[in-house]
Amino acid sequence: MAYQRDSALFFPPLPRSYKKHIVFQIIGAAVVIFVWYNLNGGFLPKFLVPRMPYFNFGPEIGCLVFFNVDNDASKIQWARAANDKKSVTDAISNPAIHMIGGDIVLRGHGTKSQSLEPVMARPPKIDSDITFKEWLELVGTGNKGIKIHLHSMESVEISLQILKEFHEQKPIKSPVWIHADVLQGPHGDKPVIDFERFYKTLMRLFPKCTLSLGWTTGTHTDLSQSSYSWEMVWDMLDLVQSHEEEISDHLLVFQARLSLIHNSVPQLKWLKDNTQHSSIMIWHEDGDISANEDVMYTAYRFPPDLIYYDLNHERLQRLLSQYRHMSREKVHELVLRRDEVMFKPQGWLKMGFHRQKNSILASTEAIILVNPIVHIVSKSKYLPTPEIYIQGRVTFFNRKNREAEAHHTGLNIYVRPTEYTMFDKIVGIRCFIGAGGELEVTGSNLPSKIPSFRKTARMTPSFSNCYRFRITDERTHLSFAVKALHHCTVLESVEPDEELVALLHVELPKGLEGEKQHPFILRMEDNNREGLIDELSIKHKG
Structure with a gap:
């Protein structure tokens, strides 16, 4: 009896109303589970099934x-x-x-x-x-x-x-x-x-x-x-x-x-x-x-x-x-060499019409820019200096079977951009690589007080439609080096080329101050080509 009295002190009997409350909660929970199971076809939410x-x-x-x-x-x-x-x-x-x-x-x-x-x-x-x-x-x-x-x-x-x-x-x-x-x-x-x-x-x-x-x-005598x-x-x-x-x-x-x-x-x-x-x-x-x-x-x-x-x-x-x-x-040693030049998606931001399907197809291996309404911006910003340059390769595709326009169809690489939220109003220095081998450096939407400038060159494109580029902003002038490559797919193409020759040296006009930090921007100029960019990186000499 003593044990029962002691137990009652620790476990007093529950009121009748409280017992009913617990019963109703159990019944309610069972109903909710039953409805949930039938609506979802199981316990796992439908949105998680895929x-x-x-x-x-x-x-x-x-x-x-x-x-x-x-x-x-x-x-x-x-x-x-x-x-x-x-x-x-x-x-x-x-x-x-x-x-x-x-x-x-x-x-x-x-x-x-x-x-x-x-x-x-x-x-x-x-x-x-x-x-x-x-x-x-x-x-x-x-x-x-x-x-x-x-x-x-x-x-x-x-x-x-x-x-x-x-x-x-x-x-x-x-x-x-x-x-x-x-x-x-x-x-x-x-x-x-x-x-x-x-x-x-x-x-x-x-x-x-x-x-x-x-x-x-199939197979072939030479698969190289x-x-x-x-x-x-x-x-x-x-x-x-x-x-x-x-x-x-x-x-x-x-x-x-x-x-x-x-x-x-x-x-x-x-x-x-x-x-x-x-x-x-x-x-x-x-x-x-x-x-x-x-x-x-x-x-x-x-x-x-x-x-x-x-x-x-x-x-x-x-x-x-x-x-x-x-x-x-x-x-192979070239695989490790390629590690050094692989594209790093985490270092870039996508801007423009984010919901445009397949506007950017990215991977650590490469990034594809499908149309001009979307562009990528480097997360880091840089001071113009001969010690920093952007380099990479671009391969042009014509999946829409459209004619290219000279000096218009190709890839834009913007240096010193100050405004870039609108794809068609990027303010900065535009370095252009055309699908037909045209090269151009010019101002893009610059204020009227800055003198206009434009310098062009042309190179013979290769059958691979692939170009290696390097751009160095040296404060007072800009160096634009481009080379047409015969192979961009073979593993051996990752081997370093002989020194790229700058095809364009552009003296920059006064008013383009080089004392501020800016990102780099890449954007296709029109819809006539798609651009695959790999080995894209921002390098520091030495």
């Missing part, structure tokens, strides 16, 4: 989550071209394999006897000892992920319908990648898969998957100049962004061939940086000659969770496994 695609466990689950490989995509092991019964059963029984890949065509592909039955074969093969249905029965219910590569437009709808029906009967719990080559790549043929038809069919029949996209490729060009990766970005709302909550992978990587890493990194939830897959084709340094280059430039490897090559795989996290020791 940002967290891994929460839906099924064929759309990411490989890194499903296989728990310490967030290192290089640890995912692939069984490629498992297109016959023996290859499939060997891959299933191999504990080291995570993902099993297969190729699909219609039986008799491209012949008069072509049927409507998808089989596992990679062209030029057109038949197999296993159909896609049989293949799914073997690989679709286990703990391996699957990747299917569609090789003909005729096989897309039939194959995806089979996949859908299989998943409805035997739900797939492991990752499913669906791949198609949708653009023409280096030395490749015109793609047989139409992206729009492929994508619409995929979204209708089997939208919950990892979408894998690639370029057709070959690459996934800026135009190629830009075309891929256009395809993805044409369905931005639908793709935004999908895991996305871009496939690239190892033998074509040497000159392609900046382009692929830029593509990855400008797409959501995307990764890169590097694959090695049997018979290709690939350098160890190229494997290390990709490992060095991409974080471990953003790049997969399907090498199918013992030496390359061993190299990757051993040096994946020490890749800096194995890269």
Whole structure:
């Protein structure tokens, strides 16, 4: 009894009204949770779902989550071209394999006897000892992920319908990648898969998957100049962004061939940086000659969770496994040289019409200025002095197929700007590089009390439409050095040129005081070209 009396002192009985209050709170909370769950289709808010695609466990689950490989995509092991019964059963029984890949065509592909039955074969093969249905029965219910590569437009709808029906009967719990080559790549043929038809069919029949996209490729006796060009990766970005709302909550992978990587890493990194939830897959084709340094280059430039490897090559795989996290020791010396001149987006501000779609496409690899209504301004300001200069490279593209206007179509680099909130009223010194090789230094919207000045030069442009520039504001005069480059994509183009020769020395008029600090500004002059700027930096001599 004493114990009960003592307990009552510490835990006095609750009033009846208070008990009712607690009951009503519990009921109210339950109602709120019930309504929330039904409105959102789950406990996770809808606005977070596109940002967290891994929460839906099924064929759309990411490989890194499903296989728990310490967030290192290089640890995912692939069984490629498992297109016959023996290859499939060997891959299933191999504990080291995570993902099993297969190729699909219609039986008799491209012949008069072509049927409507998808089989596992990679062209030029057109038949197999296993159909896609049989293949799914073997690989679709286990703990391996699957990747299917569609090789003909005729096989897309039939194959995806089979996949859908299989998943409805035997739900797939492991990752499913669906791949198609949708653009023409280096030395490749015109793609047989139409992206729009492929994508619409995929979204209708089997939208919950990892979408894998690639370029057709080929080989050549000399690949030293070959690459996934800026135009190629830009075309891929256009395809993805044409369905931005639908793709935004999908895991996305871009496939690239190892033998074509040497000159392609900046382009692929830029593509990855400008797409959501995307990764890169590097694959090695049997018979290709690939350098160890190229494997290390990709490992060095991409974080471990953003790049997969399907090498199918013992030496390359061993190299990757051993040096994946020490890749800096194995890269080409020019890769480290490029580190010194890489663009630093955090050092620049975007100004103008901020909502203009794709007005600026930025990455540590490069920045693309698409139109003149948006410009970039350096965050830091500088005093005019011979010890400081701005340098970089610009490559002009003509994706709108427009005629260039002499002394008008090109890139403006503004020195000593004082007003720059309006793109068409930037006040300062304008240094212009024309797409046709024209150079010009002149005042831009300067007060009438300052004497006008203009000095021009011209150079022969190269087929690459690429120019290296350096501008030094030396207080009393300005030095403008420009050189047309024959190659701007190859890794070797990062090698320092012989000293750039100043083509224009401009004496600056009185009234342009050089005692204040100013930023640098870059802007396209018109809509007739797009400008890709890389190796952009502000340097201090010595």
